[in-house]
Amino acid sequence: MSLIKKLESAPYRTTGNVKAARERSLEDVIETVRERILESHADLVMEARVTRSKRNEVLALVSEVIVSGDLYVSRLTRKDLAERIVQELCGLGPIDEFLDDPGVTEIMVNGPNDVYIERDGVIQKTPVRFAGEQHVLELINRIVGSAGRRVDKSSPYVDARLPDGSRVNAVIPPLSLSGPVLTIRRFPRRYSTLDELVSLGTVEPRVAEFLKTCVETRLDIVVSGGSGTGKTTTLNVLANLSEKSERVIVIEDSSELRLSLDHVIYLQTRPESVEGKGRVTVRDLLRNALRMRPDRIIIGECRGAETFDLISAMNTGHEGCMSTVHANSTRDCLSRLTAMSLMAQESVPLNVLESWIGSAVDVIVQQARASGGARRIVEVSLVGVSDGTLRLATVYDSENRRFCKELPAFFSGKVRKEVAERLEEAVNALVRGDAP
Ligand SMILES: Nc1ncnc2c1ncn2[C@@H]1O[C@H](COP(=O)(O)OP(=O)(O)O)[C@@H](O)[C@H]1O
Numbered sequence: 001m002s003l004i005k006k007l008e009s010a011p012y013r014t015t016g017n018v019k020a021a022r023e024r025s026l027e028d029v030i031e032t033v034r035e036r037i038l039e040s041h042a043d044l045v046m047e048a049r050v051t052r053s054k055r056n057e058v059l060a061l062v063s064e065v066i067v068s069g070d071l072y073v074s075r076l077t078r079k080d081l082a083e084r085i086v087q088e089l090c091g092l093g094p095i096d097e098f099l100d101d102p103g104v105t106e107i108m109v110n111g112p113n114d115v116y117i118e119r120d121g122v123i124q125k126t127p128v129r130f131a132g133e134q135h136v137l138e139l140i141n142r143i144v145g146s147a148g149r150r151v152d153k154s155s156p157y158v159d160a161r162l163p164d165g166s167r168v169n170a171v172i173p174p175l176s177l178s179g180p181v182l183t184i185r186r187f188p189r190r191y192s193t194l195d196e197l198v199s200l201g202t203v204e205p206r207v208a209e210f211l212k213t214c215v216e217t218r219l220d221i222v223v224s225g226g227s228g229t230g231k232t233t234t235l236n237v238l239a240n241l242s243e244k245s246e247r248v249i250v251i252e253d254s255s256e257l258r259l260s261l262d263h264v265i266y267l268q269t270r271p272e273s274v275e276g277k278g279r280v281t282v283r284d285l286l287r288n289a290l291r292m293r294p295d296r297i298i299i300g301e302c303r304g305a306e307t308f309d310l311i312s313a314m315n316t317g318h319e320g321c322m323s324t325v326h327a328n329s330t331r332d333c334l335s336r337l338t339a340m341s342l343m344a345q346e347s348v349p350l351n352v353l354e355s356w357i358g359s360a361v362d363v364i365v366q367q368a369r370a371s372g373g374a375r376r377i378v379e380v381s382l383v384g385v386s387d388g389t390l391r392l393a394t395v396y397d398s399e400n401r402r403f404c405k406e407l408p409a410f411f412s413g414k415v416r417k418e419v420a421e422r423l424e425e426a427v428n429a430l431v432r433g434d435a436p
């Protein structure tokens with residue numbers, strides 16, 4: 001009989017003198033088993049913390065220790081006990097169950113007795129309890145410890161990241177008057193292919209096909225939209241359409257993008273230290289990236305002066321760059337790009353700056369949130385310059401169904417002949433309504 005079966009078939013301690021049974025508190029049993037297992041199988045436990053499938057091996061070991069040590073906790077079957085112990089050893093203890101639920105986007109532990117979650121956008125209190133403040137504190141240190149950090153009286157708050165990319169913040173007494181507080185923001189579900197966006201209704205098939213051509217012809221693309229409209233998701237999908245072998249450098253304030261390409265380097269900014277030193281900005285990283293022989297540069301979001309450097313990079317032969325901008329329309333996006341570039345170069349006359357932007361950016365993809373929570377690509381426009389002025393041509397508009405009928409002259413002059421030919425065909429297909 002397997003150990004698990006044995007545990008199931010003898011759920012409660014049934015033999016022998018109950019007084020002599022080694023009934024102890026849950027924490028006590030967990031501690032005993034933890035010590036025994038870490039003594040002999042620390043590596044396996046570490047592995048199981050990252051790879052969930054390894055947990056069954058730990059469960060088997062835990063079951064063995066429970067049976068051989070005749071350990072028992074009232075009100076818990078031995079199977080439940082074994083699972084609780086595995087959660088403590090390899091997972092996030094009492095809040096581990098929430099990690100399996102894709103609907104849970106946020107887990108908030110406000111001291112040992114108040115645990116809230118956000119599920120499908122609704123914040124709710126859960127019946128979950130920790131054994132005490134020490135228990136919460138241990139969990140916090142286990143989580144942040146894997147990132148080489150620690151919380152204690154001298155550094156009572158910390159940020160860290162779980163192996164799946166979820167963000168963790170913890171703040172403990174004396175800064176917190178509510179006991180140790182832990183906030184986990186789940187790494188949001190990422191749609192990573194155009195097909196997924198098509199099946200979600202985010203993008204029409206023919207528009208998807210057009211965007212694919214834009215990436216393949218190495219146009220410089222900006223995804224624009226309000227906050228939470230799915231810009232980062234679309235950026236991720238578009239960047240994923242790069243050639244597998246391209247050397248792609250990703251620059252972000254906080255790591256969100258995950259590309260399924262072979263040759264990707266992720267760079268992340270750093271805030272200044274408590275002494276006010278060591279700050280590294282998107283601008284710094286972008287300048288550094290230019291010396292790294294990139295095939296493409298992807299900037300998670302342009303928020304300020306780095307916009308100028310991105311525009312400059314696009315204008316100095318760095319093709320296929322992509323980024324996102326927080327703006328509510330395509331026009332608004334161009335104004336934002338201009339205003340943010342001015343943060344870096346106040347002395348450049350506005351019309352000069354605008355024509356730089358016009359020759360740098362090729363495509364603006366406008367994204368919006370539809371009723372019912374759906375995200376849509378509502379507009380795709382080509383950007384260029386003619387007679388020194390910034391020009392914009394909408395090739396797709398979900399509302400007005402207004403398209404330019406052919407590749408605008410200002411645009412075909414901007415790209416190589418063979419690229420112009422491919423795009424001409426792509427624009428025609430879009431107008432005809434061709435879908436793959
Ligand atoms: N195409 C989509 N369809 C449905 N939900 C989406 C889509 N794109 C993103 N989301 C969801 O919307 C939220 C915000 O997405 P994100 O890409 O981070 O937006 P932004 O970068 O505009 O703030 C995430 O929870 C994500 O799962």
Ligand SMILES: [Mg+2]
Nearest residue numbers: 231232301324
């Ligand atoms: Mg974003």
